[in-house]
Amino acid sequence: MTTATATTPDAPSAAGGHWTPRLWGTLIVLCAALFLDALDVSMVGIALPSIGSELHLSTSTLQWVVSGYVLGYGGLLLLGGRTADLLGRRRVFLAALAVFAAASLLGGLVDDGGLLIATRFLKGVAAAFTAPAGLSIITTTFPEGPARNRALSIYATCGASGFSLGLVLSGLLTSVGWRWTFLMPVPIALIALAFAVRLLPRPVEEKPHGRYDVLGAVTGTTAVLLLVFTATEAQGAGWLSARTLGSLAAVVLLVATFLVVESRTAHPLVRLGIFRNGAVARANVIAFAMAGSYGGFQFVVTLYLQNLLGWSALTMALALLPTGAMVALSAPFMGPVVDRFGTGRLMPIGLLGLAGAFALFMRLDEHGSYPALVLPSIILLGVGFALVFPSVNIAATDGVADDEQGLASGLVNTAVQVGTAVVLAGATAIITAGADGGTTAQAQLDGYRPALLFVTGVALVGLVIAVAGAVLDRRKKATPVRVPDYDYPSVSREDLAERRDEVLSKN
Known part of the structure; x- marks a missing residue:
């Protein structure tokens, strides 16, 4: 196993309370990569009709433009996290980010549906290596405590912002041309790569040993x-x-x-003992519920606003803008909030906000109004994501040794991607069964409402687990630690003075 905790003298240090410009630059580079990874999960959705029309793709083929990315991302995250631990986080991050930029460029230029799906899968594979490598660079650069909580809050909030802003940017870019949804990440990735080469710490790594x-x-x-x-x-x-x-x-x-x-x-890929850390295990389940419920909800909202209410892609993007804006603007403040209240308190509140947003949207009808129906859910989503997303990432890596930070990062990111895929598939099946093949407004609503009930239930499962974890943590803190009684010999002032003089005389 490679040990990558030692760094060269010019590596940035977060041991003190003041962050240097180079340390800020390192964090910004890593945030940019995660922003792009999350952006790609949600940004293509609104562009699908335009892609299908120009490339003459069937509905089932279009589905794989989205699923291809999720498949590569979710399927290889564990391998990506462990590879970062073994081969070096900086090396893996730089290589994967370069592949991501190249695949983005190819995706915006191809004219064949099969090649487009292949580039999407390749981008997902690249993201499966950049995400855990970037997160583990943060957790090994910033010491556990306020500095790491602050860094992880900013980092995780950037990921949530990318995910929630994906629809907004997709609507804006699709109005110009669907290819821009693929080409837009290219310059950002190249700029991030250039700065990463300069700023990321160069670890003094041992040669890997073992099998x-x-x-x-x-x-x-x-x-x-x-x-x-x-x-x-x-x-x-x-x-x-x-x-x-x-x-x-x-x-x-x-x-x-x-x-x-x-x-x-x-030398396991996943040391099963890591799940003996209850906080880590719960964080992964909560990440599954959080991402899965939101992914299913986003799918229902997209169908409802575009297919039933007839909103344009740009109108829908602007309608969802408050969620992304709230998450992005909260980033600088989440570190102190986590320090004061702890992840155990914030995760239940955040999940309650998500479940409330999904439940409120079940009031949808044929003439849904933005102020009365959409906006309240959008605001609750912003609050919920701002609280739960950074808290989950902090809880999933707390108390984990440096040489397993890549593993912990890969696990929580895997939970996010698998949760999105599984819950989305369930919501899709429920919508189809509920509509029963009908195309009338009432038939569509009969599919949307059960799907919303399903994603609300998934969020509530995460809420129950988060509350149980908070109760367990409180009980542990309240349990007094029994200290054995020992008889300590008394020492007089004269004895102390005599020993002091003896030490001074020897020196």
Whole structure:
């Protein structure tokens, strides 16, 4: 295993309370990469009709323009996180960011649907390496405590901003041309890469020793890839079809094999003992619920506003702008908020805001008004995301050793991507079943409302887990620590003076 905690003398230091310009530059570069990763998850959605029209793609093929990215991103995050730990976080981050920029450029230039999906998958793979590498660079650069909480709050909020602003930017760019949704990230990625080469600390790394967990990497990565693929394709094949059930059985078998391998190998891809840290385990489940419920909600809102109410892409983008703006503007203040209240208190409040936003939107009808229906949910979403997103990232990496920060980062990012894919697939199936093939406004509403109830339930599951964690933490703090009684010998002033004189005489 590679130990990458020592840095060269010119590496930025966060040990003190004052951050140097170089340290700020390092954080901004890492935030830019995460912003692009999250942006790509949501930005393509509004451009799909234009893409399908120009490239003559079917609906099922268009789905893979979105799913291809999620498949590469979610499927390889564990491998990306562990690779960063083993091969060096700086090296992995720079290489993956360069691949991301190249794939973005190709995606904006191709004229073939298959090639477009391939570039999307490649971008997802690149993001699977930049995200955990960037997060682990932060957690190994900033010491645990207020400095790390501040850095992670800014970092995580940038990710949430990218995710929530994706629809806004997509609407603006699609009005010019759908290719700009692919080309826009290119200059940002290249600028970030140029500064990353200059600013990222150069670790003094030992040569890796021991064996790589090849079997764990194969079984774990294949299990996640197959799960995301199955959830995405289940809508077309049928949830109870032989194909879907067979794929799910294969996922279970792969996961079981993975767990056996990880429990027996000397150098596991995922050290299972990391889940003995209750805060880390809960943070991953909460990340799954948070991202999954929001992904399903965003899908319902897009269909409702565009298909039923007839809103344009640009109008919808502007309508959703307050959420992204609230998350982005809260970034500088979230560090002190986390320090004062703790992640255990903020996560339940944030999840309550998300669940409330989803529940309020169930009032949708054929003539939904923006002030009465959309805006209240949008505001609650902004509050919820601003609180829960940075808190989850902090909780998922707290108390984890430096040489496993990439692993912890990969786990929480995997939870986000898998949650998005699985819950989105479930919401899609519910919408289709509820509408029962009808195209009238009432038929569409009959599909949207159960789907909203489903995503609200997912958010509430996360809320219950967060509350349980907060209660456990409070009980631990309230439990008095028993200190054994010892008889300490008394020391007189004369003895202390005599010992002082003895030490001075020897020196």
